[in-house]
Amino acid sequence: MSIIQPSVLPGMMELLPEDQVVFNKMKNIIEDTFKKYAFLPIDTPVMEKLEILLAKGGGETTKQVYTLKKGDTDIGLRFDLTVPLARYVAQHFNDLTFPFRRYHIGKVYRGERNQRGRYREFYQCDVDIIGNNSISIYNDAEIPSVMSEIFYKLGLKNFKYLFNNRKVLNGYFEFLGIEDFVFALRTIDKIEKIGVDNVKKELLENNISEETIDKLLDFLYFKGSNEEILEYLKNLNMDNDLFKEGLEELELVYYNMIAYGVNEENIEIKLSITRGLDYYTGSVYETIIPGYESLGSICSGGRYDDLAGNYTKQKLPGVGLSIGLTRLYFQLKEANLLNLDVKMPFDAIILPMKGYEGESIELLTRLRKNDKIVQAYMEGGKLKKQFNYADKLNIPYVIVIGEDEVKNNFYTLRNMKTGEQKTVDFEYLVNNI
Amino acid sequence: MSIIQPSVLPGMMELLPEDQVVFNKMKNIIEDTFKKYAFLPIDTPVMEKLEILLAKGGGETTKQVYTLKKGDTDIGLRFDLTVPLARYVAQHFNDLTFPFRRYHIGKVYRGERNQRGRYREFYQCDVDIIGNNSISIYNDAEIPSVMSEIFYKLGLKNFKYLFNNRKVLNGYFEFLGIEDFVFALRTIDKIEKIGVDNVKKELLENNISEETIDKLLDFLYFKGSNEEILEYLKNLNMDNDLFKEGLEELELVYYNMIAYGVNEENIEIKLSITRGLDYYTGSVYETIIPGYESLGSICSGGRYDDLAGNYTKQKLPGVGLSIGLTRLYFQLKEANLLNLDVKMPFDAIILPMKGYEGESIELLTRLRKNDKIVQAYMEGGKLKKQFNYADKLNIPYVIVIGEDEVKNNFYTLRNMKTGEQKTVDFEYLVNNI
Numbered sequence: 079m080s081i082i083q084p085s086v087l088p089g090m091m092e093l094l095p096e097d098q099v100v101f102n103k104m105k106n107i108i109e110d111t112f113k114k115y116a117f118l119p120i121d122t123p124v125m126e127k128l129e130i131l132l133a134k135g136g137g138e139t140t141k142q143v144y145t146l147k148k149g150d151t152d153i154g155l156r157f158d159l160t161v162p163l164a165r166y167v168a169q170h171f172n173d174l175t176f177p178f179r180r181y182h183i184g185k186v187y188r189g190e191r192n193q194r195g196r197y198r199e200f201y202q203c204d205v206d207i208i209g210n211n212s213i214s215i216y217n218d219a220e221i222p223s224v225m226s227e228i229f230y231k232l233g234l235k236n237f238k239y240l241f242n243n244r245k246v247l248n249g250y251f252e253f254l255g256i257e258d259f260v261f262a263l264r265t266i267d268k269i270e271k272i273g274v275d276n277v278k279k280e281l282l283e284n285n286i287s288e289e290t291i292d293k294l295l296d297f298l299y300f301k302g303s304n305e306e307i308l309e310y311l312k313n314l315n316m317d318n319d320l321f322k323e324g325l326e327e328l329e330l331v332y333y334n335m336i337a338y339g340v341n342e343e344n345i346e347i348k349l350s351i352t353r354g355l356d357y358y359t360g361s362v363y364e365t366i367i368p369g370y371e372s373l374g375s376i377c378s379g380g381r382y383d384d385l386a387g388n389y390t391k392q393k394l395p396g397v398g399l400s401i402g403l404t405r406l407y408f409q410l411k412e413a414n415l416l417n418l419d420v421k422m423p424f425d426a427i428i429l430p431m432k433g434y435e436g437e438s439i440e441l442l443t444r445l446r447k448n449d450k451i452v453q454a455y456m457e458g459g460k461l462k463k464q465f466n467y468a469d470k471l472n473i474p475y476v477i478v479i480g481e482d483e484v485k486n487n488f489y490t491l492r493n494m495k496t497g498e499q500k501t502v503d504f505e506y507l508v509n510n511i
Numbered sequence: 512m513s514i515i516q517p518s519v520l521p522g523m524m525e526l527l528p529e530d531q532v533v534f535n536k537m538k539n540i541i542e543d544t545f546k547k548y549a550f551l552p553i554d555t556p557v558m559e560k561l562e563i564l565l566a567k568g569g570g571e572t573t574k575q576v577y578t579l580k581k582g583d584t585d586i587g588l589r590f591d592l593t594v595p596l597a598r599y600v601a602q603h604f605n606d607l608t609f610p611f612r613r614y615h616i617g618k619v620y621r622g623e624r625n626q627r628g629r630y631r632e633f634y635q636c637d638v639d640i641i642g643n644n645s646i647s648i649y650n651d652a653e654i655p656s657v658m659s660e661i662f663y664k665l666g667l668k669n670f671k672y673l674f675n676n677r678k679v680l681n682g683y684f685e686f687l688g689i690e691d692f693v694f695a696l697r698t699i700d701k702i703e704k705i706g707v708d709n710v711k712k713e714l715l716e717n718n719i720s721e722e723t724i725d726k727l728l729d730f731l732y733f734k735g736s737n738e739e740i741l742e743y744l745k746n747l748n749m750d751n752d753l754f755k756e757g758l759e760e761l762e763l764v765y766y767n768m769i770a771y772g773v774n775e776e777n778i779e780i781k782l783s784i785t786r787g788l789d790y791y792t793g794s795v796y797e798t799i800i801p802g803y804e805s806l807g808s809i810c811s812g813g814r815y816d817d818l819a820g821n822y823t824k825q826k827l828p829g830v831g832l833s834i835g836l837t838r839l840y841f842q843l844k845e846a847n848l849l850n851l852d853v854k855m856p857f858d859a860i861i862l863p864m865k866g867y868e869g870e871s872i873e874l875l876t877r878l879r880k881n882d883k884i885v886q887a888y889m890e891g892g893k894l895k896k897q898f899n900y901a902d903k904l905n906i907p908y909v910i911v912i913g914e915d916e917v918k919n920n921f922y923t924l925r926n927m928k929t930g931e932q933k934t935v936d937f938e939y940l941v942n943n944i
Binding site for chain 1: 514515516517518519520523524525526527528531532534535546547548549551552553554555556557558559560562563566577578579581584586598599601602603606607608610612613618620622632642645646647649650652653656767770771772819821822823824856857868869872873875876879880882884885886887888889890891900903904
């Protein structure tokens with residue numbers, strides 16, 4: 079038989095079991111916390127009708143969609159969990175209870191350019207709260223508290239939410255008389271790449287006055303504590319309804335994030351944060367790890383007015399946050415920030431001497447009834463080889479069963495870390511491994 | 512904006528949240544039991560190189576593969592978890608420890624004809640133990656004990672393993688001088704569809720003598736207890752090495768399945784069970800629910816000699832079992848066999864009177880610190896509407912906070928099932944909801 083070289087497609091993450099255990103631990107922390115905060119699970123097909131996926135049209139992401147055909151049907155693999163959520167809520171609208179608090183953890187697909195740390199298949203972990211027609215601003219404060227508990231549990235205690243409100247931003251642009259604020263923001267976004275002077279030049283070329291540009295930059299990069307920023311915004315005394323509404327929201331959400339359990343030190347109001355310009359309408363969040371800014375935002379989202387306008391006439395506003403788990407795992411590992419204390423998920427292994435397989439199975443079964451994670455090595459061979467297996471798998475305890483043990487009715491227990499070995503009874507095993 | 516009708520592709524299972532909770536409960540039982548039995552997780556990409564997926568060639572399944580193209584690369588969506596396992600073990604051979612005990616729960620894809628209860632995307636839940644060159648026969652007895660604990664936990668106490676050994680079968684065919692036993696078995700497999708007489712006719716037409724056919728049918732459909740079947744096989748006094756080896760294995764595996772914790776009543780040795788004719792070489796298993804035979808096998812597998820011959824020269828024998836979870840969920844629900852006592856995953860909801868949002872958030876955060884699954888309804892409106900929300904979500908307790916409560920420093924707690932309402936303190940809440 080000719081051999082086909084075994085390999086995965088480029089851009090796919092595939093882990094060895096010991097790493098998979100760590101990855102799964104992260105995934106479980108995320109899911110358990112979503113559940114603890116009273117979110118309900120959904121699970122949608124990875125494949126969607128292409129017309130559903132591309133309903134919004136345009137954009138970089140849609141060019142990256144994996145497409146296939148089955149008969150006459152054009153199919154695409156989902157590229158995020160937001161489009162499936164919109165389709166799901168529109169489709170099952172009459173069977174859902176609003177506010178609809180849902181979480182979704184699943185794989186999504188993007189045919190991105192192959193690049194270290196960018197994956198074409200990755201897990202997305204989303205929480206959203208969707209309203210029917212309206213949704214209270216308090217939800218904007220609750221959503222970050224879910225994710226902050228997750229970050230605390232992941233050992234990322236000094237993460238920072240960069241937090242803003244689009245209404246504040248848009249109101250200020252209105253006040254300054256900048257009409258094409260999408261262009262202005264895109265240009266300003268390049269500030270770290272091309273420098274302040276080049277940004278100014280581009281804006282000047284587009285008929286924005288130097289005075290306006292300076293005001294804008296002063297505003298966007300105002301530095302201070304969260305309280306000082308809120309104070310600064312109030313002192314602008316803006317006569318603009320959108321701005322005033324945004325400021326009220328920003329303040330309410332900020333203080334209530336803390337009430338919902340986010341530590342004050344983990345929040346930084348940052349007026350230059352914008353997120354998806356055509357989607358978010360109020361609160362917007364990014365999340366960075368100070369000292370590791372180059373990792374980019376590890377958790378982002380915000381408030382939107384209209385989740386599913388492509389699929390229903392119902393107005394469905396909502397607020398949500400999302401973690402790209404596959405990339406996060408890779409980044410934390412690379413940056414040596416994966417501080418989870420994950421042991422290999424084993425309590426002990428039984429090594430039977432030849433002829434004592436039956437007694438070993440009996441012990442194994444009794445230990446499993448006591449919820450111990452054990453296995454018995456039934457492959458025979460030299461004891462050294464068997465110990466080697468236990469060692470490679472990082473199994474903390476070895477239990478040997480042979481003639482002596484059966485005759486004298488005890489077990490030989492070896493602590494693989496200390497090398498200590500003693501003879502013990504069943505009860506000791508149950509209480510100590 | 513024009514509306515696109517929201518819908519999923521045909522053949523996809525998508526559940527409402529209350530059903531998803533039940534489905535996830537099943538999935539968690541399966542995963543937790545796999546872990547408890549000391550299996551390690553793997554997670555492979557849903558997409559594989561098409562040449563990897565189709566390496567084996569032929570067969571009904573390969574016609575059902577979803578294919579796509581990215582640049583010059585032919586890609587397929589995996590149609591089971593066995594091919595990815597083979598590719599994984601071959602690829603990572605040097606980094607794995609053998610016997611390699613792995614579990615894998617993931618979605619697979621088959622473009623089957625659209626049919627009620629058949630899904631094109633479904634969860635497969637697999638456990639396998641893979642050896643390097645050899646793997647002890649005891650593993651054949653352990654593997655069913657994992658699945659039986661799962662069935663017990665799923666409330667399917669009277670499931671039945673139909674259990675056989677291909678060597679017994681093949682040895683008997685050798686003894687009878689039937690060369691094309693694949694043809695003979697395929698024909699005999701149709702016995703329930705076309706009747707004994709038609710089966711006999713087909714076999715006669717293929718030069719198998721009437722005497723041989725009768726012996727074969729007597730053998731395959733021998734009725735008796737497991738001990739009687741083993742006795743019958745021994746009394747055949749067959750002078751055929753393969754048969755003798757198979758009988759020894761059959762007996763050892765049967766008694767050790769019980770030692771590993773499978774109830775004797777859940778095992779039925781059935782000599783006509785064959786499974787995949789070109790793959791399994793020893794133990795084979797199917798699983799039925801007596802009284803619901805039309806559901807087919809809900810868990811199948813067996814022993815194979817050569818897992819990954821298409822991808823490596825290493826000889827990798829193994830034994831495994833697999834549950835098709837999506838179909839199983841559908842079948843159990845249809846047959847009213849879904850006996851899991853699954854509550855909606857909520858402990859309580861807080862309903863704040865207008866103006867008492869702050870106190871409600873404070874209580875919410877304290878309760879969450881005590882690991883209670885709570886939410887606060889922040890949408891305002893009439894109390895009746897709020898109670899209605901709690902009712903629809905089957906939330907067992909409602910906590911009301913308003914002027915009275917804050918002034919007198921208590922909470923009003925309503926048991927939604929009994930309608931009982933009382934005033935309680937925080938400690939009472941922590942201990943009783």
